[in-house]
Amino acid sequence: xxxxxxxxxxxxxxxxxxxxxxxxxxxxxxxxxxxxxxxxxxxxxxxxxxxxxxxxxxxxxxxxxxxxxxxxxxxxxxxxxxxxxxxxxxxxxxxxxxxxxxxxxxxxxxxxxxxxxxxxxxxxxxxxxxxxxxxxxxxxxxxxxx
Amino acid sequence: xxxxxxxxxxxxxxxxxxxxxxxxxxxxxxxxxxxxxxxxxxxxxxxxxxxxxxxxxxxxxxxxxxxxxxxxxxxxxxxxxxxxxxxxxxxxxxxxxxxxxxxxxxxxxxxxxxxxxxxxxxxxxxxxxxxxxxxxxxxxxxxxxx
DNA sequence: TTCATAAAGGATAATTTTATCCTTTATGAA
DNA sequence: TTCATAAAGGATAAAATTATCCTTTATGAA
Numbered sequence: 400x401x402x403x404x405x406x407x408x409x410x411x412x413x414x415x416x417x418x419x420x421x422x423x424x425x426x427x428x429x430x431x432x433x434x435x436x437x438x439x440x441x442x443x444x445x446x447x448x449x450x451x452x453x454x455x456x457x458x459x460x461x462x463x464x465x466x467x468x469x470x471x472x473x474x475x476x477x478x479x480x481x482x483x484x485x486x487x488x489x490x491x492x493x494x495x496x497x498x499x500x501x502x503x504x505x506x507x508x509x510x511x512x513x514x515x516x517x518x519x520x521x522x523x524x525x526x527x528x529x530x531x532x533x534x535x536x537x538x539x540x541x542x543x544x545x
Numbered sequence: 546x547x548x549x550x551x552x553x554x555x556x557x558x559x560x561x562x563x564x565x566x567x568x569x570x571x572x573x574x575x576x577x578x579x580x581x582x583x584x585x586x587x588x589x590x591x592x593x594x595x596x597x598x599x600x601x602x603x604x605x606x607x608x609x610x611x612x613x614x615x616x617x618x619x620x621x622x623x624x625x626x627x628x629x630x631x632x633x634x635x636x637x638x639x640x641x642x643x644x645x646x647x648x649x650x651x652x653x654x655x656x657x658x659x660x661x662x663x664x665x666x667x668x669x670x671x672x673x674x675x676x677x678x679x680x681x682x683x684x685x686x687x688x689x690x691x
Numbered sequence: 692t693t694c695a696t697a698a699a700g701g702a703t704a705a706t707t708t709t710a711t712c713c714t715t716t717a718t719g720a721a
Numbered sequence: 722t723t724c725a726t727a728a729a730g731g732a733t734a735a736a737a738t739t740a741t742c743c744t745t746t747a748t749g750a751a
Binding site: 400401403406407409410413435475492493494495496497502503504505506507509510512513514516517519520524528529530532533537538539540541542543 | 546547549552553555556559581621638639640641642643648649650651652653655656658659660662663665666670674675676678679683684685686687688689
């Protein structure tokens with residue numbers, strides 16, 4: 400449903416956001432390490448995030464990734480949309496190409512409840528809110544060990 | 546989240562269940578056609594479903610797939626479990642290997658709501674109920690065209 | 692017992708997703 | 722202007738998922 404790339408992307412974005420107040424720029428290596436994601440793959444994802452203005456990047460020495468004030472206000476769904484697109488929030492639970500109230504699959508109503516709950520979660524949560532939670536120490540974006 | 550194999554499997558099971566009253570056995574070809582799934586791939590999935598006693602098969606002429614009374618009472622989650630396993634209902638929305646109330650990701654609570662809604666949908670719906678809906682003509686397991 | 696039939700099973704191929712590596716480009720301090 | 726640095730971009734590789742094909746096995750009617 401949500402791809403690994405997208406989950407890495409959300410974790411990376413939250414990490415970058417969580418460091419905004421420090422006014423520093425973060426490089427790929429540090430980001431990948433702090434969110435337990437493969438470095439080269441994370442680099443590709445950060446590229447997409449920058450192109451979609453989820454985060455901002457600067458090349459060269461003293462460069463790196465950072466997040467701007469307006470970007471903190473973006474809902475997490477913008478990250479999902481940038482990486483996976485919006486199909487997760489529309490697709491049929493049983494894989495039908497068309498599935499709606501007029502041509503529903505037999506699980507349509509029940510599946511829609513779950514799908515809409517997911518939509519709500521991603522739509523009504525901002526990147527800044529998640530970063531704040533992490534900074535307050537109540538939640539994590541990195542695995543314990545492995 | 547839910548694999549294509551699993552969605553094909555659910556549609557196929559519902560189709561077989563919807564024909565139970567006719568007392569006929571269905572072959573792979575017909576099942577695949579009626580649920581718009583690739584035939585050879587569907588054959589593999591039906592194998593798994595038979596092994597997990599979701600449906601029943603009989604080899605040879607006059608053989609095919611059918612569903613028994615007790616199997617109609619099984620919740621759809623049994624199909625998901627047979628094909629994809631239960632991880633969908635446990636996994637972290639941001640991909641952390643461990644994510645729980647004690648070591649939560651910053652989206653834990655909101656994601657859990659959606660995930661539990663999905664669990665509820667699959668757990669509290671039986672194969673027989675879905676087949677009935679299809680038989681009543683109110684819902685579909687086949688695409689319109691393509 | 693033979694034979695046609697239909698699922699089971701094994702081997703493999705195609706596609707998609709995940710992941711890596713290396714070269715190029717931009718940046719800014721010295 | 723030079724040079725070290727860090728992201729961007731291109732080309733592949735590895736892994737997982739989806740999909741196909743062919744042989745084997747079981748079944749039951751004739």
